[in-house]
Amino acid sequence: MNNKTANNEKIIPYKMLLNALSTTKELVERILPEEGIPSLRFGLKAIESVISKYIEKANEGLPVVGYHFSLPAEYLKCFDCVPVCVEGTSYFLSAFLEGGIENYYDLMNNWGHPFHTCSSQKGSMGMTLDNLFKFDALICPTAPCDCTIASYPFFKYNEKFPLVLMDLPYLHEEKSFQYYAEQLELGLINLGKVIGQEPDFKKLKEAIEIENQVNKVKLEIFDLIKANPSPIENMFNAVSSGCTIFIPGTLENLSFYNKMLEIAKERYKKKEHYGGEETFRSIWPYMITFFSVDLLEWLDRNLGLSVLFDIFNYNFSDPINTKSDLGAMFYGMAKKGMSFPMVRQSTEFFDPFIDYCVNFAREFSADCFIYTQSIACKQFGSVPQLLREALKDEVGIPMLLIEFDAGDARMTSLKTFKDKIGIFVQTLS
Amino acid sequence: MVHRLELENRIIPYKMLYEAISSTYGLIEGTLPDHGIPSLRMGLRCLKSVMKDFIEKAGEGLPIIGHHFSFPTEYLYCFDCVPVCIEATSYLLAALLPNGSEPFYDLITNWGHPFHTCTSQKGTMGMTLDNLFKFDAIITPTAPCDNTYASYPFFKYHKKIPLVAPDLPFLKEEKSYYYHGEQIKLGLEELGKIIGQKPDYNKMKKAIELENQANNYQLDLFELKKAIPCPVENMFNAMAAAAAIYLSGRSEKLDFFHDMLSIAKDRYKLGRHYAGEEKIRSIWPYMLIFFDLSLGEWLDRELGMSILFDIFNYNFADPINTKSDLETMFYGMAKKAMEAPMTKQSAEFYYPFLDDCVRLAKDYSADCFIFTSHIGCKQFGSVPQILREALRDEVGIPMLLIDIDVGDARFASEKIVREKIKLFAQTLL
Numbered sequence: 001m002n003n004k005t006a007n008n009e010k011i012i013p014y015k016m017l018l019n020a021l022s023t024t025k026e027l028v029e030r031i032l033p034e035e036g037i038p039s040l041r042f043g044l045k046a047i048e049s050v051i052s053k054y055i056e057k058a059n060e061g062l063p064v065v066g067y068h069f070s071l072p073a074e075y076l077k078c079f080d081c082v083p084v085c086v087e088g089t090s091y092f093l094s095a096f097l098e099g100g101i102e103n104y105y106d107l108m109n110n111w112g113h114p115f116h117t118c119s120s121q122k123g124s125m126g127m128t129l130d131n132l133f134k135f136d137a138l139i140c141p142t143a144p145c146d147c148t149i150a151s152y153p154f155f156k157y158n159e160k161f162p163l164v165l166m167d168l169p170y171l172h173e174e175k176s177f178q179y180y181a182e183q184l185e186l187g188l189i190n191l192g193k194v195i196g197q198e199p200d201f202k203k204l205k206e207a208i209e210i211e212n213q214v215n216k217v218k219l220e221i222f223d224l225i226k227a228n229p230s231p232i233e234n235m236f237n238a239v240s241s242g243c244t245i246f247i248p249g250t251l252e253n254l255s256f257y258n259k260m261l262e263i264a265k266e267r268y269k270k271k272e273h274y275g276g277e278e279t280f281r282s283i284w285p286y287m288i289t290f291f292s293v294d295l296l297e298w299l300d301r302n303l304g305l306s307v308l309f310d311i312f313n314y315n316f317s318d319p320i321n322t323k324s325d326l327g328a329m330f331y332g333m334a335k336k337g338m339s340f341p342m343v344r345q346s347t348e349f350f351d352p353f354i355d356y357c358v359n360f361a362r363e364f365s366a367d368c369f370i371y372t373q374s375i376a377c378k379q380f381g382s383v384p385q386l387l388r389e390a391l392k393d394e395v396g397i398p399m400l401l402i403e404f405d406a407g408d409a410r411m412t413s414l415k416t417f418k419d420k421i422g423i424f425v426q427t428l429s
Numbered sequence: 430m431v432h433r434l435e436l437e438n439r440i441i442p443y444k445m446l447y448e449a450i451s452s453t454y455g456l457i458e459g460t461l462p463d464h465g466i467p468s469l470r471m472g473l474r475c476l477k478s479v480m481k482d483f484i485e486k487a488g489e490g491l492p493i494i495g496h497h498f499s500f501p502t503e504y505l506y507c508f509d510c511v512p513v514c515i516e517a518t519s520y521l522l523a524a525l526l527p528n529g530s531e532p533f534y535d536l537i538t539n540w541g542h543p544f545h546t547c548t549s550q551k552g553t554m555g556m557t558l559d560n561l562f563k564f565d566a567i568i569t570p571t572a573p574c575d576n577t578y579a580s581y582p583f584f585k586y587h588k589k590i591p592l593v594a595p596d597l598p599f600l601k602e603e604k605s606y607y608y609h610g611e612q613i614k615l616g617l618e619e620l621g622k623i624i625g626q627k628p629d630y631n632k633m634k635k636a637i638e639l640e641n642q643a644n645n646y647q648l649d650l651f652e653l654k655k656a657i658p659c660p661v662e663n664m665f666n667a668m669a670a671a672a673a674i675y676l677s678g679r680s681e682k683l684d685f686f687h688d689m690l691s692i693a694k695d696r697y698k699l700g701r702h703y704a705g706e707e708k709i710r711s712i713w714p715y716m717l718i719f720f721d722l723s724l725g726e727w728l729d730r731e732l733g734m735s736i737l738f739d740i741f742n743y744n745f746a747d748p749i750n751t752k753s754d755l756e757t758m759f760y761g762m763a764k765k766a767m768e769a770p771m772t773k774q775s776a777e778f779y780y781p782f783l784d785d786c787v788r789l790a791k792d793y794s795a796d797c798f799i800f801t802s803h804i805g806c807k808q809f810g811s812v813p814q815i816l817r818e819a820l821r822d823e824v825g826i827p828m829l830l831i832d833i834d835v836g837d838a839r840f841a842s843e844k845i846v847r848e849k850i851k852l853f854a855q856t857l858l
Contacts (some may be wrong), residue, residue, distance in 0.1 A: 112814025112830065114802055116545055125811070142599040146575045146775075149599070150810025153779050157815045167600045170571040170578075346575075350582045375545055378807050381579025382554070385541025386586045401541065 010064045011082060012132040013089050013124070014055055020096035021048045037297065039232075042259045043239030046252035058082045063136035063195040066124075066155070070144055070343045071166075072336060074249025077207035078188060078199035084133065088245035090123025091290035094407040095238070100291050104130070105408055113154070118147035118376035119407035125154050135161045137194040139187060141337065143168040144346035145379045162194045172338060181327070181334035205322045205329065207249030212319040214248070217257040219316055224264045225308050226364050229273035230281065231264040234296035234307040237288055241312035244341075279304030280367045280428055285357050285387065286311050286380070287372050287406045292414040303425050308364050315341045346379040353383065354390050361395040367428055369399040370421065374406050400424040437488040439563040440511060442518055442556045447480040449525035466726065468661075471688050472668030475681035487511045492624040495553075495562070495584070497569035497577055499772045500595075503640050503678025504762060505568075507617060507633035508626050513562065515569075517674040519552025520719040523836045524667070529720050533559070534837055542583065547576035547805030548836035554583050564590045566623045568616055570609075570766065572597035573775035574808045591623045601767060610756070610763035634751045634758065636678030641748040646686035648745055651738070653693045655793055658702030659710065659735040660693040663725030667717055670741035673770075708733035709857050712795045714786050714816065715740050716803060716835045721843040732854050737793050743785075744770045775808045782812065783819050790824045796857055798828040799850065803835050829853040 008015075025044040028037065058064060062082050067073060069087040076083040094100035104126030109115050111129055113122060127133050138155050140148065142165060156163040166187035169176040188199045218240075224231050239256075247253045267274070280303070288310045289295050299305040317339040320332030338344065345353045360366065369391055371384045388399040402420055404412040437444065454473040457466065487493060491511050496502065498516040505512045523529035530548070533555025538544050540558055542551060556562050567584050569577060571594055578594070585592040595616035598605040617628045647669070653660050668685075676682035696703070709732065717739045718724050728734040746768040749761030766772065774782045790798065798820055800813045817828040831849055834840035 112817065113811050114804075114807075114809075114813075114832070116804055117807055117810050146807035147810060150779075150808050150812060152811075153815055154811035157779075157783070158811070158818070167598065169596065169598065171596050350579075350586075354586070373543055375543075376807065378543075378546055378575035378805070379579045380543075381546050381576060382542050382581075382583035382587070383579060384543075386582060388541065389587070403543070 007059050007061050010134040011055065011058045011084060013093060013127045014051055014058070014082075014084065016097065017089065017093055018048065018051045018055060020093065021051065024096055037233060037235050038263050039236035039239045039260060042256050043243060046250075046256040047239075047242055047246055049252050050247040050250050054082045054084075063197075064134065065191065065195065066133070066135045066138040066161070068140040068148060068152075069120075069245050070141055070148075070168075070337070070340050071139060072211070072248055072333070072340065073245065074207040074211050075184065075188065075204065075333060075337075076139075077249045078201055078204035079192065079195065079197050081136075081195060081197075084135070085245050086124040086138070087118075087120035088242065089127070090120050091407050092242055092246070094119070094123060094291045095293045100407070100409060101126070102408060102410065113151070116375055117151060118145070118374070119405050120376075121147060121151040123407060125151060128155065128159055135159075137162045137164065137191055139164045139166070139191050141166045141168040141183075141343070144343040145377065147376050164190045164194065168338065168343065177331055177334045177338065179334075180338060181330035184333055184337065185326075185330050201326060201329075208320050208322055208329070208333070210251065210254055211248050212322070214254050214257050215316060215319060217254070217261050221257065221261050221264050222309070222314070222316070224261075224268050227268050227271075228281075228365055229271065229278035230306045230308055231267035231272065231274075232260070233274035234300045234305075235293065236260060237284075237307055237310045237313050238290070238293040238296060241288075241310070244312055273306070275300035275304075277304050278306050280425055281306045281308055281365060282368050282370050283308050283357070283360055283364065283366045284310040284370050284372065285353075286377075287374065289372065289404065289414070289417060290406050291409040292417075295414060295417055298418065299421065303422065305421070305425060307370075308366065311345065312341045314360065315339055315344055350383050350386070354387055357387055358390055358394045361391055361397055366395075366397060368397050368424070370424075371399055371401045372406065373401055373403050375403065375411060376405070398424075398427070431490070433488045436490050437484055439493050440484065440487045440513060441561040442522060442553070443480055443483055443487070443511075443513065446518070446521060446525070447477065447484060449522070450477045450480060453525055466662060466664050467692050468665035468668045468689055471685055472672060475676055475685045476671060479675050479679060479681055483511050483513075492565035492626075493563065494620065494624070495564045495567035495590070497581075498549075498674055499573055499577075499597075499766065499769050500568055500570055501640075501677060501762070501766055501769065502674060503636040504613065504617065504633060504766075506636035506678045507628035507630055508621065508624065510624065510626075513553075513564070514674045515553040515567070516547075516549035517671065518556070519549050520836050521671055521675075522552060523548070523720045524722040529836070529838065530555070531837060531839065537583075542580070545804055546580060547574070547803070548834055549805070550576055550580040552836065554580060557584065557588055564588075566591045566593065566620055568593040568595070568620055570595050570597040570612075570772070573772040574806060576805050593619045593623070597767065597772065606760055606763045606767065608763075609767060610759035613762055613766065614759050630755060630758075637749050637758070637762070638751055639678055639680065639683060641751070643682045643686050644745060644748055646683070646690050650686065650690050650693055651743065651745070653690075653697050654737050656697050657710070657794060658700070658707035659737055660696035660701065660703075661689070662703035663729045663734075663736040664722075665689060666713075666736055666739045666742050667719075667722055667725060670717070670739070673741055702735070704729040706733050707735050709796045709854055710735050710737055710794055711797050711799050712737050712786070712789060712793065713739040713799050713801065714782075715801050715806075715809070717741075718801065718833065718843075718846060719835050720838045721846065724843070724846065727847065728850065732851065734850070734854060736799075737795065740770045740774065743789060744768060744773055779812050779815075783816055786816055787819055787823045790820060790826060795824075795826060797826050797853070799853075800828055800830050801833050801835055802830055803833060804840060805834070827853075827856070
């Protein structure tokens with residue numbers, strides 16, 4: 001019993017998250033009409049189911065493994081473990097808790113962590129400092145940004161959690177994929193040693209195969225978004241990010257995307273747009289506001305502004321070959337890992353990023369881009385302005401640039417966001 | 430025929446630097462007593478000579494090559510060219526001009542570059558936007574920070590300047606040195622194609638041999654700093670940092686360090702400290718404050734606080750083997766580049782950094798550390814606080830942490846910095 005209690009206390013933020021998700025789900029089910037925000041309804045159900053299983057597993061004493069969001073979580077399915085996404089936890093709690101998780105950012109700032117670093121890490125770091133997380137190990141690639149590799153030493157040196165690092169190269173070339181594949185395999189083997197398990201690559205293969213199917217469904221949805229009006233509501237972007245980070249490799253994930261695809265197809269056939277008329281079509285090449293996901297619903301309903309996709313919803317990789325040998329599978333895993341949201345954008349000197357943004361603008365008939373520039377993300381530097389110029393010159397559409405902190409409303413509030421976007425769309429009319 | 434002045438005007442900021450250096454040098458010679466701040470006097474004299482040479486070479490029409498400070502300048506001496514260090518130019522002008530480089534930071538911020546990125550790049554970017562620099566090509570490794578590879582796209586995409594980016598890996602292993610050695614070679618060859626020259630490795634070898642000699646002097650000086658009192662004045666750190674960039678691979682560098690070594694030896698023999706009694710010995714594991722060059726002198730004179738060294742003055746690589754084949758030389762070059770200030774610290778997950786700092790604190794009998802936490806540097810994240818704890822636990826000394834922009838006085842002013850250090854010093858005495 002004591003052990004169970006101790007285990008129970010290893011992932012308190014996941015319990016907070018579960019409570020927050022359950023409450024929101026209940027509210028959504030009771031208050032909204034049946035067809036209201038289906039992505040939120042289905043997504044919350046799927047995430048709730050997986051998180052509650054994780055909590056049960058933690059209670060059973062399975063090791064708690066923290067991971068950086070840029071490591072596809074299905075790769076951890078080769079272990080009997082409770083995977084905890086460091087960044088996802090911060091931002092999902094900031095979305096669903098009243099007042100977000102500002103107190104944990106402050107805790108971390110007061111400890112001595114710079115105020116201008118990424119809140120996605122700072123939230124979970126603050127929770128760990130407050131003993132709400134007790135990781136058995138953490139695993140993290142050396143990407144996509146300085147905040148990653150400079151925040152994780154806190155876990156290693158201050159909290160004394162074993163940390164496994166996998167070197168992720170900057171260049172995207174054949175040899176880089178091979179190199180990273182090797183790093184992934186070594187990383188998983190090292191992690192296994194830390195938690196006292198041998199990686200079970202058959203289980204890993206099964207999880208990857210589910211994700212291959214998910215990827216296919218996601219691509220179909222992505223294609224449907226080209227339609228005018230877009231058959232997907234804005235909220236899908238936030239929930240889909242959550243699913244991508246928290247529940248990959250699970251049947252719940254597949255079920256979520258299948259349901260969303262059905263709805264999108266129905267709407268497409270009927271040329272129906274969610275939340276009234278689609279007046280403008282926007283692409284958010286970077287992040288949405290995690291501290292207030294209701295902004296998305298407000299944009300749909302009040303401005304008729306579709307958020308076609310954000311950074312977590314336009315990065316797709318080839319399906320991973322699981323039918324050949326292990327080497328081929330790890331190669332595919334490396335390719336996927338290096339094409340993951342933000343990792344893909346933060347390398348290769350931004351050539352491809354600017355290029356495909358211009359292509360997206362055309363293919364998806366976007367009226368504008370909205371670029372949310374996080375104070376923590378130095379890795380985009382001069383790129384937003386270059387992108388703005390490219391969009392103006394190549395496609396003739398404008399880009400709104402908003403300075404913010406994706407997880408902390410105190411830098412740029414919801415009101416400021418609404419005001420800025422409200423004024424911006426007036427220039428599009 | 431292109432006018433000589435027009436050719437010279439491709440590097441107007443170097444002409445500004447030349448003027449600023451000449452005026453400061455004139456003032457020092459005319460105002461200070463004979464023994465006053467010898468490092469500044471000798472350093473400025475050498476810098477003046479080099480700047481003059483660069484301007485003359487620009488006038489002759491040699492190509493202007495911009496480079497990141499972490500790409501050692503002497504490697505560019507395989508070409509007949511004018512090397513321009515992007516970061517050092519911003520900060521040397523910040524140090525010597527009355528309002529620093531602030532107008533250029535504002536220019537590039539107004540263009541659309543984020544306010545919170547590194548001023549070391551922003552200054553030169555602003556100057557380039559203002560057409561004060563006309564680069565023929567730029568070379569930068571993919572290190573040491575996000576600011577590096579996220580700011581340089583400005584030069585490539587907005588100013589259409591050919592850009593070469595040798596990949597620099599995160600891990601420091603044997604294979605990484607070979608890889609980076611190959612990348613440097615490929616990078617130089619690519620650069621040669623752009624400027625229409627074949628790299629002359631014999632010329633480069635000579636420059637590297639000069640550097641090997643200078644390195645010996647630097648190591649001797651470093652060793653002498655263990656003495657109490659420290660026989661080297663604070664100003665030396667700033668001048669040595671400038672020398673490391675601008676004088677690299679040139680005889681002026683040998684002169685500077687040779688002469689400084691003689692002075693330090695004399696002071697050591699006499700047990701003499703520069704500018705009165707040494708009361709406090711501090712190590713600055715990160716950067717000095719470039720917008721306020723006089724701070725070092727003020728600390729020496731007003732507080733009796735020695736700055737034993739900053740990040741640009743405690744990183745030494747092994748001499749590069751120039752006697753064997755080309756591959757060995759490139760291997761040594763890679764090792765040197767990967768152990769250059771900041772590049773060394775921003776990789777390997779900071780363990781060697783913490784370890785170095787604790788060891789240096791002991792070896793150099795430091796009373797305290799002062800860490801300037803620069804807003805542009807996310808790559809240190811949680812490290813300062815971990816270092817503070819390590820120093821307290823392992824050595825029993827405190828560390829002052831100052832949030833700052835080292836190139837822009839508007840973030841934390843000269844007055845605030847001095848007050849903070851003064852208060853901190855009171856706790857030590």
